[in-house]
Amino acid sequence: MNKTENKTHTLLLEETKKDRKKAQSIFKSLRDKICNTIEEIENYDTDKKIQFSIDSWNRKGGGGGESRNLRGRVIEKAGVHLSTVFGELPYGALDEEKSTNTSEFWASGISVIVHPKNPFVPSVHMNLRMIVTNDFWFGGGADLTPMLHSKRNSNDTDTILFHESMRKACQEYPFAKYKEFKANCDKYFFIKHRKENRGTGGIFFDRFKSEQTSSDFLFLNDVGNNFIKTYKQIILSNMSKEWNDNHRMEQLHYRGRYVEFNLMYDKGTLFGLKTGGNIDSILSSLPPIVSW
């Protein structure tokens, strides 16, 4: 790296200082809201307090994170993770690294994965992140994965609700191209060897930045808030539905597809595992019980 590049990089870290703090604070506040919502649902009619466990971890090379995990009655397994990592940019860390003239980075994000017990309640995934190199940008998305065949299509009530919620999160921001983000999501969460989607989609965006960072933050915040508001609604309307062994087997079967996608195609998972990331945190996305 030559001096100019180094300086550019340093300047950008300095210039983005306030925004980086803002991003972290948004992610933390969303984390709290999401964990509270799930704990409330978990404990709706019981004195037994089911809570997220909290594990902190440090990253060799810079930074670390906090993993919150829950195993409950309604939610069979949930992981809500915050991380802020920085230092030398690991090779292959970013798809777009070819266009990144720096070997250092800073990244912060929230990721959420929920696998409910009742097969009628779809699994869900959401993540938001801010990345700084000699440029800075945002990425993230949210997508729904119904685990019953009858619900794995675009006419599914929950799917319609979820898409509508994501559309609304985008609509106030002219820079948030809902149709494009929705298409990205379908393209990304595709299980190539089965020629089928992991779930019924949502939105997905990367390398994203508008003219005004303050608007970007409002947008990220709306995605996170709409996500948990709508998913809560989806849980509540399905969690009491009666299910039998056949529903459960179908759920475990489609969870297998979820595992196939995450271990074979998910860039974050593969990169994390192959470069010595926090295994427990990365693989907390895998469903609790799966069958093939």
Place this chain on the structure above:
Amino acid sequence: MNKTENKTHTLLLEETKKDRKKAQSIFKSLRDKICNTIEEIENYDTDKKIQFSIDSWNRKGGGGGESRNLRGRVIEKAGVHLSTVFGELPYGALDEEKSTNTSEFWASGISVIVHPKNPFVPSVHMNLRMIVTNDFWFGGGADLTPMLHSKRNSNDTDTILFHESMRKACQEYPFAKYKEFKANCDKYFFIKHRKENRGTGGIFFDRFKSEQTSSDFLFLNDVGNNFIKTYKQIILSNMSKEWNDNHRMEQLHYRGRYVEFNLMYDKGTLFGLKTGGNIDSILSSLPPIVSW
């Protein structure tokens, strides 16, 4: 491809005709023996006949195979597959393809995966194959995967028995280098991101051929026969051991490791899935119920 290469290739297919038939006949006879042994164990004290289901499949491009699958009481899931495929060599099909001056191939093999119900009975995998391009060779191996922590080490009785059985299969053949084959196995079945082995090993060999093909066949036959003889012994000595929910959870946990290896590192699985192989047959190696 130029004419000379084409001729070399054609000649080799012709020259190996008898041997190719012999390999197929050995694999078929081992398949029958293995399936019979498992069915015998499954039905040892019951009138209810639990049997392998039989599915045939054809490969676009040439050849096909027969998958035999069983879901039983003792054996939760077993897959015993024969396949003979040929035609144009798919790109990346062979690690060693750089040294292969042909774009055509013929390959035949047997593969066996058994996931027992009782957590005290280890899972097992075995496969044998013959491959012909403008050269021909054999490959294969067998390895044991105990699913309880206390058994996942080299002092485990079953592991000692299994290693001894594989050593004996090698010992009559000076060309079958047991120590090398054992080391290959440990190296291959290694879960890189966890820095741990999938199981407790066995043997693994590839691109293998001695001076006399007739001896190679005797060796392959001994590997297959010792495999099923010893594995039967391992099943019988463990299948009646009492187990509880904790043993089961431990088993499901280590089955997760098995899935991580197969979906992330197993060359055969990845190649098969990514190039449109028979998905059901390839993924029949995955355990029936898994947890993370």
